[in-house]
Amino acid sequence: MAKIVILGAGISGHVAATHLRRKLSKKHEVVVVSPNSNYQWVPSNIWVGIGRMKSEKIYFPLAPLYKKKGIGYKQAKAISFHPEGDSTEAKPYVLSEYVVGDEKGKQEKITYDYLINSTGPKLNFEATEGLIPGKNKAYSVCTYTHADHAWEGLKAVIEQMKAGKKAKILIGTGHAKSTCQGAAFEYILNVEQELRKHNVRDMAEVTWISNEYQLGDFGMDGMLMSYGSLTMKSHEMIEMIFEDRDIKWILGAGVNKIEDGVAHYENLEGEHKSESYDFAMLIPSFSGHGFKAYDKNDNDITEKLFKGFMLVDADYTSKPYEEWSVRDWPETYQNPSYKNIFAPGIAFAPPHAISKPRKSKNGTDISPAPPRTGMPSGITAKLVADNIIDTIKNGKESSHHKGSLGNMGAACIASAGFGFWKGSGVSITTFPIVPDFKKYPDSHGRHLGKTFGAIGLAGHWLKLMLHYAFIYKAKMRPFWWLIPE
Amino acid sequence: MKRISPRMRFRMMNPVLQFFKFIILSIKIMVIVAGGHGGTRKVN
Ligand SMILES: Cc1cc2nc3c(=O)[nH]c(=O)nc-3n(C[C@H](O)[C@H](O)[C@H](O)COP(=O)(O)OP(=O)(O)OC[C@H]3O[C@@H](n4cnc5c(N)ncnc54)[C@H](O)[C@@H]3O)c2cc1C
Numbered sequence: 001m002a003k004i005v006i007l008g009a010g011i012s013g014h015v016a017a018t019h020l021r022r023k024l025s026k027k028h029e030v031v032v033v034s035p036n037s038n039y040q041w042v043p044s045n046i047w048v049g050i051g052r053m054k055s056e057k058i059y060f061p062l063a064p065l066y067k068k069k070g071i072g073y074k075q076a077k078a079i080s081f082h083p084e085g086d087s088t089e090a091k092p093y094v095l096s097e098y099v100v101g102d103e104k105g106k107q108e109k110i111t112y113d114y115l116i117n118s119t120g121p122k123l124n125f126e127a128t129e130g131l132i133p134g135k136n137k138a139y140s141v142c143t144y145t146h147a148d149h150a151w152e153g154l155k156a157v158i159e160q161m162k163a164g165k166k167a168k169i170l171i172g173t174g175h176a177k178s179t180c181q182g183a184a185f186e187y188i189l190n191v192e193q194e195l196r197k198h199n200v201r202d203m204a205e206v207t208w209i210s211n212e213y214q215l216g217d218f219g220m221d222g223m224l225m226s227y228g229s230l231t232m233k234s235h236e237m238i239e240m241i242f243e244d245r246d247i248k249w250i251l252g253a254g255v256n257k258i259e260d261g262v263a264h265y266e267n268l269e270g271e272h273k274s275e276s277y278d279f280a281m282l283i284p285s286f287s288g289h290g291f292k293a294y295d296k297n298d299n300d301i302t303e304k305l306f307k308g309f310m311l312v313d314a315d316y317t318s319k320p321y322e323e324w325s326v327r328d329w330p331e332t333y334q335n336p337s338y339k340n341i342f343a344p345g346i347a348f349a350p351p352h353a354i355s356k357p358r359k360s361k362n363g364t365d366i367s368p369a370p371p372r373t374g375m376p377s378g379i380t381a382k383l384v385a386d387n388i389i390d391t392i393k394n395g396k397e398s399s400h401h402k403g404s405l406g407n408m409g410a411a412c413i414a415s416a417g418f419g420f421w422k423g424s425g426v427s428i429t430t431f432p433i434v435p436d437f438k439k440y441p442d443s444h445g446r447h448l449g450k451t452f453g454a455i456g457l458a459g460h461w462l463k464l465m466l467h468y469a470f471i472y473k474a475k476m477r478p479f480w481w482l483i484p485e
Numbered sequence: 486m487k488r489i490s491p492r493m494r495f496r497m498m499n500p501v502l503q504f505f506k507f508i509i510l511s512i513k514i515m516v517i518v519a520g521g522h523g524g525t526r527k528v529n
Contacts, residue, residue, distance in 0.1 A: 244488040331524040379522060408522035411514045421500065427510055429517050436525070450517050456497035458507035462514075484518050 002028045002392050005094060005112035007078045009034035009062055011042070011374050012345025012381035013118035015485060018476055019385040021071050028392065031072035033110060035099045037061055039474050040144050043374060044467050046186045048147035049281070050194045051155060052418040055144040058467075060475060069476055074110065075100050078119065078289075081305055082109070083338040084296035092340070114388050117310050117343045118381060121286030124175075130258035131174045131284060137261050138174070138280040141187055150281055154191065157279040161200035167278040169195075170263060172209035174282030176254025179219045179369040181210055184283050185238070185426075186414045191281075192245050193417030193424075208242065208249040209263065209275060209282075211366050213358055215239050215249060218412075219368035221355045223430055224444040226452040234428070237453050241416070241426065250275065252358070254366040255282060270361030286346065286369065301337075310343035311335055314351040321356050326406025326436045328352065332399045333384050339397060342388070344380035346372045354434055374470075375410045376433060378485030379403050406434040409450055413463045416455065425459020428452070 004020055006013045009032050020030045038059040047053035066073040076096040083092045091111040098106045123142050125131050133140040139150035157167050171188040173181060188208055195201040208215075216222055216234030223234040242249060252268035263282070264274045288308040295301045305311060312335060315328040328351040335341040343349075354370045383401040390398035409431035416424040429452055435445020443451070473483040489497070496502055 240488045243486045246486070326525045329525065331526065375518065383522075402524035403522040404525045406525040409517035409520060411517060422498075424497065427514075429514060431517055431520075450520075452513070454506065454510060456506060457500060457503040458510055461503070461507050462510060465511075484515070 002113040003111065004028070004030050004114045004116065004388060005110055006030070006032045006116045006118060007034070007094065008118040008120055008347070009036065009039055010118065010120045010345065010377075012120070012347070012377040013116065014039055014474055015378045015381040016116050016118060016344065016385045017066075017071050018069075019382050019481070020389065021069055022481060023385075023389050024392065026070055029072060030070075031074065031110070032062070032066060033074045033076050033078060033094070033096050034062070035075060035077040037063065037075055037100070041467060041471050041474065042142075043463075045141045045144055045147040046183065046190055046415055047418055048144055049139075049141040049150040049154070049187060050190045050418065051151040055148050058144055058471075060471070065476060074098070074108075076108070078291065079107070081291055081293040082296075083293065083305070083341060086294070086296055086298060092338075113340060115341045116381070116384055116388075117341065117347050118345045119289055120346045122289045123284050124287040125284045127285045127287070128175045128255060128258060131255075131282060136258045137278060138258050138263075138282055140284065141183065141281060142283065153279055154194070158195070158198050158200055160278070161195075161203040162198065165203070167204050168276060169204055169206045170209055170275055170277035170280040170282070171206070172253075172282060173211045173368075174255045174258070175285035176211050176256065176266070176364060176366040177369050178211055178283050178285045179371045180283045180286070181212060181218045181368060182371065182373065182412055182414055184210070184281065185218070186416070187281055188247060189241070189245070189414070189416040189424075189426075190418060192247060193419075206245075206247045207275065207277075208247055209253050209255065209265070210249070210251055211254055211368055213252055213268070213356070213367065215242065215251065217355050217368060219353070219355050219371040220430065220433065221435060222444070223428070223446060223451055224448065225428070226448055227454070231448065232453070234453070241455065252366055254360065254364055258282070266360050266362065266364055266366070268358060268360050268366055288349070304337040305335060305341070307349045309349035310341075310347050311337075312343050312348045314349065316349070316351055319352075324352055325438075326404060326432065326434050329404045329406045329434055331402040331404045332387060333380055334387075334399060342384040344384045345377035372405075373410055373412060375485060376405055376408060379408060382485055404434075406432050406436055408433055413459055413466060415460060415463045417460070419460070421457070423460030424455065424457060425461075425463050427454045427459045427462060
C-alpha cells in the first residue's frame with residue numbers, strides 16, 4: 001500500500017489527484033494538501049474581472065468531491081520538506097500547517113511514499129513596490145477574489161466616464177520579469193470591448209505595458225504562425241489587433257514602482273519613465289514559495305530541492321541564449337536527489353527563459369519569464385501520476401511517461417471580448433511550446449501546420465466550451481477522464 | 486486605425502461561417518493536444 005501526497009489543488013494538483021484516484025485501487029492512499037478550500041478554473045477569471053461571469057461560476061468546494069471520491073483532503077499549507085524524515089519520524093514528510101477551523105495553526109508531519117509538489121507560483125506582488133491588488137488603483141485578475149475586486153474598480157471608472165470624466169486604462173505586466181502576458185492580453189481586449197458596450201470607449205485611453213521586446217512575444221520568444229493562407233509573425237497579428245482597437249503600447253518596460261495612479265518603469269533604453277492611469281491591471285512576477293528542506297539530521301538541504309521553484313530533471317547549467325536547447329527542459333518532473341518527489345505545472349524550476357533575455361542600458365533584466373499555461377500544467381501532472389501508478393503497479397521505478405515542453409503542443413484560446421454573438425477570441429496553438437530550432441530551423445523553431453492563429457467569434461465559443469468542459473472534468477462527472485488535459 | 490477590413494470583420498463575426506470555423510478549430514486543437522507528447526533527449 002502506497003501513500004501519495006499532493007501539495008496544491010490547482011490545475012496540476014487536481015489533475016494528478018483525480019487520475020491517481022481513478023487508476024489506483026483504494027488500498028493506496030491519495031491525499032491532497034491545499035490551503036484554498038475551492039478548486040478554481042483560473043482562465044475564466046478574465047470574465048469575472050469584467051463583470052460578465054460571477055466568481056461562483058468558476059470555483060467549487062473541494063472537500064465534498066474529495067470525500068465522495070475517496071481522496072483525502074487537508075486544508076493546510078506546506079511549510080517545509082523533510083525527504084528523509086527526522087530523528088523521530090522515519091518516513092519522509094512535509095511539515096504542514098492547517099489554515100482553518102479548530103485546527104488552525106496546528107502543524108502536522110504529513111508522511112508520504114510519493115510527493116507531488118503542485119503548489120504553482122507565489123504571486124510575488126512584493127517584488128514591485130506599491131503593487132498591491134486593489135490599492136493605488138491597480139488590480140490583479142490572478143485569483144477569483146482579485147478578479148471580483150478588479151471588476152469593482154473597473155465598474156467605478158466606467159461610471160465616472162459615463163459622467164463625462166476621461167480615463168486612462170493601463171494593462172500588462174507589473175514587473176520586469178513577469179510572465180503570463182497572455183492573461184493580461186485577454187484582459188485588455190475584454191476591457192476594451194466592455195468600454196464599447198458601455199458606450200464610453202471614446203472617453204478612454206487604453207494602453208498595454210509589457211516587459212516583452214515585441215508584441216506577441218508572450219514569454220515564448222514570439223511565434224511564426226499560419227494565419228489563414230498567410231504565414232505571419234505573432235507581433236504582426238497582435239499589432240493588427242491593437243491598432244484596430246486603438247490600443248496603445250509600451251514595450252520593454254520593467255515596472256518597478258506603483259503609486260496612486262502612477263506606474264514607474266525603466267525601459268530597455270535605460271530611461272526611467274512613468275505612466276499615469278485611472279485603472280490598472282498588472283500581472284505580478286511569479287516566484288517559488290520559499291520552502292525550506294531538511295535532511296534527517298535537520299541540516300538545511302534546500303538547494304537539493306529548490307532553486308526558487310522545485311528542481312527537476314532539467315539541465316540547469318547556465319548558458320547563453322544561443323546555446324539553449326529543447327533538451328534542457330525536463331521530461332519527467334522528477335527531483336534528481338529524491339526520486340519520489342515530483343513537480344508538475346508551474347511548480348518546477350525552468351532551466352531558463354524561452355524568450356531571448358534582454359537587459360536595459362543600466363543592466364536591469366527586462367524580459368518575460370517562461371509561461372507554463374493550463375494545458376501543459378495538466379499534461380505534466382497526468383504524466384507524473386502515470387509514472388507513479390506504473391511504479392506502484394510494477395514494483396520498480398518507471399519513468400516511461402515523458403512530456404517535455406520542447407515536444408508538446410499547447411492551445412491558448414485568448415478571449416478578446418465576451419458575448420455569445422458579439423464575443424471574440426484569438427485562438428493560438430503552438431507546437432512545440434519551447435521552440436526547437438534544430439528540428440524546425442526555418443519556422444522559428446515550430447511546426448507551421450500546428451502553430452496557427454485565428455481571430456473571431458468561434459474563439460469565444462471555444463473558450464466558453466473549455467470553461468464548461470474543464471469544470472465538468474474537474475468535478476469528476478461521468479466519463480470526465482475522456483476529456484483531454 | 487482600421488486594420489481589419491469590413492469583409493474580414495464580417496467573416497470573423499458571421500455566426501454561420503464561425504460555426505464551421507469552430508468545428509475546424511476544435512478538431513485542429515484536438516489533433517495537437519491528443520497528438521501526444523514525449524521527451525527530447527532520446528536519439529532515435
Ligand atoms: C488570469 C489568468 C488567466 C489564465 N488564462 C489561461 C488560459 O486561458 N489558458 C491556459 O492554458 N492557461 C491560462 N492561465 C495559466 C493557468 O491558470 C496556469 O498555468 C495554471 O493555473 C497552473 O496550474 P498549477 O496547478 O501549476 O498552479 P495553480 O493553479 O497556481 O495552483 C497552485 C495550488 O497550490 C496551492 N498552494 C499554494 N501554496 C501552497 C502551500 N504552501 N501548500 C499547499 N498548497 C499550496 C494553491 O492554493 C493552489 O491550489 C491563466 C492564468 C491566469 C492568472
